[in-house]
Structures are given as structure tokens and as C-alpha cells.
Amino acid sequence: MSILVTGGAGYIGSHVARLLEERGEAVVVIDDFSSGFRSRVSGQVVELDLGAADATARLIDVMQEHGVSAVVHLAALKDVAESVAEPERYYRVNVGGLGHLLEAMRSAGVHQIVFSSSAAVYGAVQDVVVTERTPCSPINPYGQTKLIGEWMLGAAGDAWGLRAISLRYFNVAGAGWDDLADTAATNLIPIVVARTRRGEPAVVFGDHHDTPDGTCVRDYIHVADLARAHLAAVDTLRCDDGFVGPVNIGTGTGASVREVVTEVSEALGVPTRIRIDDARAGDPAAVVADPSVAAERLGWHARHGLDAIVRSALGVVRA
Numbered sequence: 001m002s003i004l005v006t007g008g009a010g011y012i013g014s015h016v017a018r019l020l021e022e023r024g025e026a027v028v029v030i031d032d033f034s035s036g037f038r039s040r041v042s043g044q045v046v047e048l049d050l051g052a053a054d055a056t057a058r059l060i061d062v063m064q065e066h067g068v069s070a071v072v073h074l075a076a077l078k079d080v081a082e083s084v085a086e087p088e089r090y091y092r093v094n095v096g097g098l099g100h101l102l103e104a105m106r107s108a109g110v111h112q113i114v115f116s117s118s119a120a121v122y123g124a125v126q127d128v129v130v131t132e133r134t135p136c137s138p139i140n141p142y143g144q145t146k147l148i149g150e151w152m153l154g155a156a157g158d159a160w161g162l163r164a165i166s167l168r169y170f171n172v173a174g175a176g177w178d179d180l181a182d183t184a185a186t187n188l189i190p191i192v193v194a195r196t197r198r199g200e201p202a203v204v205f206g207d208h209h210d211t212p213d214g215t216c217v218r219d220y221i222h223v224a225d226l227a228r229a230h231l232a233a234v235d236t237l238r239c240d241d242g243f244v245g246p247v248n249i250g251t252g253t254g255a256s257v258r259e260v261v262t263e264v265s266e267a268l269g270v271p272t273r274i275r276i277d278d279a280r281a282g283d284p285a286a287v288v289a290d291p292s293v294a295a296e297r298l299g300w301h302a303r304h305g306l307d308a309i310v311r312s313a314l315g316v317v318r319a
């Protein structure tokens with residue numbers, strides 16, 4: 001029996017695939033290589049666009065050929081600003097791709113899925129600490145596609161017994177292995193690392209937020225911890241009466257933009273340089289996970305804090 005990892009050549013997916021392989025699981029990676037790299041994948045890999053017209057038929061073949069018993073689904077578009085500019089593409093790829101995947105799983109008799117969801121499903125939260133019972137009200141198409149994905153899984157559960165765990169990632173960063181590091185630099189930590197290395201000041205979006213130092217607070221989660229959460233979810237789904245539903249994946253501890261910038265400068269051994277810019281539209285002041293469901297239902301908790309995340313992102317220390 002094997003585990004199918006969609007998006008397994010991407011930043012997060014490649015960490016999940018490698019960790020599964022390290023513990024002896026048979027893994028099949030599917031990726032369209034639109035943003036993933038072949039160099040990140042070592043085992044079985046099938047090039048496949050989940051949105052293609054023949055995707056369902058090809059997926060059924062892959063599932064039957066490799067005896068797939070569970071799917072970890074990460075293949076998706078994930079840039080919030082891009083999703084605002086191109087909502088149709090986000091709906092087609094993220095929602096349409098999941099539709100093909102679920103059709104194939106139903107036909108091939110595969111009943112377990114771990115879904116890559118996001119704290120973006122919550123939207124502009126009022127409370128700093130977010131639980132899975134916090135109402136979902138996404139404020140951009142990216143978050144909407146993730147919430148619709150969760151609904152699709154719930155509906156498939158009702159219709160044909162699909163068992164699904166949706167991992168709602170908070171702010172993912174760092175690297176578990178240097179060769180799997182995030183190369184996109186679209187989020188705070190890689191952006192600040194790149195700017196600091198170029199000798200440029202970090203740009204801080206607003207310093208008058210309602211937080212202790214005025215800059216936004218987020219819950220940064222090490223990608224190696226996040227990858228372990230996927231394995232814990234796979235294990236939970238293997239127990240027939242195990243938990244299904246959404247789970248926050250964060251540390252429970254927030255860090256401000258200023259603290260992140262300081263951590264990066266210290267790790268690089270350079271003075272902290274900051275340029276304050278306007279606050280970004282729609283940016284909530286503080287978003288921190290309540291990770292207690294992950295602890296209780298998956299037996300998972302984060303091991304790494306901000307210093308380890310930043311140092312691994314620099315390639316200085318491995319997790």
C-alpha cells in the first residue's frame with residue numbers, strides 16, 4: 001500500500017514526502033511542476049496537472065497501479081495577492097483539482113485524505129487566539145478555495161464515507177533539509193532574509209497595530225513540524241474510529257514582525273535595519289493558533305520556535 005502526495009515537489013509537499021519515505025512508507029508523488037522542482041523528489045513521481053480534463057482517469061490509474069490507500073493533498077495555488085487578481089484560476093485549480101481528485105478516490109476506493117488547508121479560512125479574526133470553532137469567513141479567493149475544499153471533503157464524507165483531516169496551517173517557514181528550502185520569498189521570513197542579505201532594510205507593514213510593539217503578530221510554524229503533523233494525521237486516519245475534521249497547525253505562540261526582523265539580523269550577525277511602510281490592507285493585527293486539538297486528537301505539538309525556524313531558513317542549522 002502506498003500514500004499519494006499531490007504537490008510533493010513543492011516546498012511543504014517535499015518535506016511531507018521525504019518524512020514519509022524516511023519512516024519506510026511507499027510514496028507516490030504527483031506534481032505538475034508549475035512551482036515544484038524535480039530535484040526535491042527522489043522516489044516515484046508522476047507528472048500530472050490535477051486540473052487537466054483527463055486528470056480523473058489518470059489518477060484512478062495511478063491509485064490502482066500503486067495500491068494507494070491514502071492521499072495527502074497539497075497541490076494548489078497559494079499566493080493571496082495573486083488570488084485576488086486571478087480568482088477564476090484559483091477556483092479552477094484549487095477547487096476543480098480537488099474535484100477530480102475526489103472523483104478518482106471514490107472510483108478507486110481510497111477513503112482517507114489529509115488536506116492542506118490554511119488559517120486563511122478564518123479571515124479577519126477579532127480574537128487573537130483562533131480555535132477550530134472560530135467562525136470561518138475568508139477575505140480573499142485563496143482562503144475561499146480552502147474553505148470550499150473543506151466543505152467538499154465533508155460532503156464526500158456524507159456521500160461515500162471519505163475520512164478527512166484538514167490541516168489549517170498558520171505561518172509556515174524554515175527548512176527541514178537545505179535542498180527543500182522555500183525559494184519563493186513571498187512570505188515575511190524569506191523576504192526579510194533576502195533583503196538583509198542584500199544589505200537592504202526590512203520593510204515593516206505598519207507599526208501602529210494593536211499589539212505590544214505595534215507590528216503584526218503571527219504564529220510561525222517550522223515546516224519540519226508541519227510535515228510531522230501530516231504524518232500524525234495519516235496515522236489518525238488509519239484508525240477507523242479516529243478523529244476527522246479541521247485542525248489548527250501552529251505553535252500557540254505569536255511573534256511580531258519586529259521580533260522576526262531582529263531574529264534574522266542576529267542570526268546573520270548584522271545590525272537590525274527597518275523601514276516602516278503603510279499597513280497592508282486587510283492585515284489582522286494578531287493571529288495565533290490554539291493548537292490544543294492537534295495535541296489531543298493527533299498527538300502532535302510543535303517542537304521548534306522562531307530561532308530554529310529562522311536559522312533553518314538561513315541554512316545555518318537543520319531542524
Ligand code: UFG
Pocket residue numbers: 078080118119120121142143169170171186187188189191192203204205206216217218257280283
Ligand atoms: N510583512 C511585513 N513586511 C513584509 C512582508 C510581510 O511587515 O515584507 C508582515 C505582514 O503584514 C504580516 C506578516 O508580516 O503581518 C506576515 O506576512 P506574510 O505575508 O508572510 O503572511 P500572512 O500572515 O499575511 O499570510 C499567511 C500565509 C497565507 C495565509 C495567511 C492566513 O502566507 O497563505 O497567513 O493564515 F493565507
